[in-house]
Amino acid sequence: VALVELLLPPLPAHVRTARLVVGAAARRAGLPDELVDELRLALGETCGRAVLLHAQHAPEERVQVTVRDDPGGLTVTVRDRHPSGPAAGAQGADVADLLGADEAADDPDERVGGGDIALAVVHGLVDDVSVEPGPDGTTVTMRWPLPARPGGTPSTAASADAARSALPG
Amino acid sequence: VDLSLSTRTEGDRTVVVVGGEIDVYTAPKLREQLIDLVSSGQYHLVVDMEGVEFLDSTGLGVLVGGLKRVRAHEGSLRLVCTQERILKIFRITGLTKVFPIHGSVDEAVSATD
Numbered sequence: 185v186a187l188v189e190l191l192l193p194p195l196p197a198h199v200r201t202a203r204l205v206v207g208a209a210a211r212r213a214g215l216p217d218e219l220v221d222e223l224r225l226a227l228g229e230t231c232g233r234a235v236l237l238h239a240q241h242a243p244e245e246r247v248q249v250t251v252r253d254d255p256g257g258l259t260v261t262v263r264d265r266h267p268s269g270p271a272a273g274a275q276g277a278d279v280a281d282l283l284g285a286d287e288a289a290d291d292p293d294e295r296v297g298g299g300d301i302a303l304a305v306v307h308g309l310v311d312d313v314s315v316e317p318g319p320d321g322t323t324v325t326m327r328w329p330l331p332a333r334p335g336g337t338p339s340t341a342a343s344a345d346a347a348r349s350a351l352p353g
Numbered sequence: 354v355d356l357s358l359s360t361r362t363e364g365d366r367t368v369v370v371v372g373g374e375i376d377v378y379t380a381p382k383l384r385e386q387l388i389d390l391v392s393s394g395q396y397h398l399v400v401d402m403e404g405v406e407f408l409d410s411t412g413l414g415v416l417v418g419g420l421k422r423v424r425a426h427e428g429s430l431r432l433v434c435t436q437e438r439i440l441k442i443f444r445i446t447g448l449t450k451v452f453p454i455h456g457s458v459d460e461a462v463s464a465t466d
Contacts, residue, residue, distance in 0.1 A: 187454035
């Protein structure tokens with residue numbers, strides 16, 4: 185069941201909004217607090233990466249964030265419309281080196297490592313994550329198990345309302 | 354305010370107190386602050402992260418950039434952080450080996466290694 189669907193214009197300020205909304209929905213769905221922290225960080229990384237790529241290459245396209253409460257747990261998907269996909273070295277890369285190389289570039293356009301760093305952090309953080317590059321963009325899917333709930337699943341409509349009301353402004 | 358920044362001098366060190374959220378939106382402000390300090394000749398920095406509620410990889414990038422800048426002047430950049438949720442991201446990224454991380458501002462200010 186889809187709890188939250190967001191379409192974000194590629195502005196850095198919106199990444200915080202996405203963290204708040206998705207964090208609220210995840211807590212509401214029953215994800216334990218320490219995993220909500222993990223989710224907020226992972227979402228911030230994937231969303232921030234997508235927003236920066238869009239801002240450079242597809243400023244009119246929106247970043248899509250979806251949260252689903254599925255039988256297997258909570259699934260968070262971030263889809264960008266940047267066609268080149270992630271660089272191959274994302275997994276297992278030395279983040280300290282990437283960060284150093286990035287900051288050494290004075291021209292922001294040379295900070296190509298940003299997406300790699302974000303994905304490297306996500307891979308380090310989240311046990312269940314998949315990155316699917318494609319000609320129309322990249323989809324990052326992250327999953328967290330939800331603890332069994334006594335009395336069955338809560339009203340998903342209530343969860344979606346809670347998430348909406350958490351939107352600032 | 355999403356990010357708060359203030360600086361003070363303790364001996365030959367400059368303490369930068371950071372509060373709030375360091376992310377893709379606010380990290381440029383921290384970068385500017387660190388560049389300003391180095392430009393004005395302050396090469397021994399202590400960044401107090403105890404008030405930081407959120408830190409992502411763009412924030413880490415700014416801290417690494419600050420470290421490179423002070424090292425170009427034989428300076429130092431020390432972090433003060435005891436929050437487990439913030440320390441976790443330094444560990445994941447291997448940056449605990451790059452930054453000296455202290456338990457208090459006093460400890461960081463008096464450190465000489």
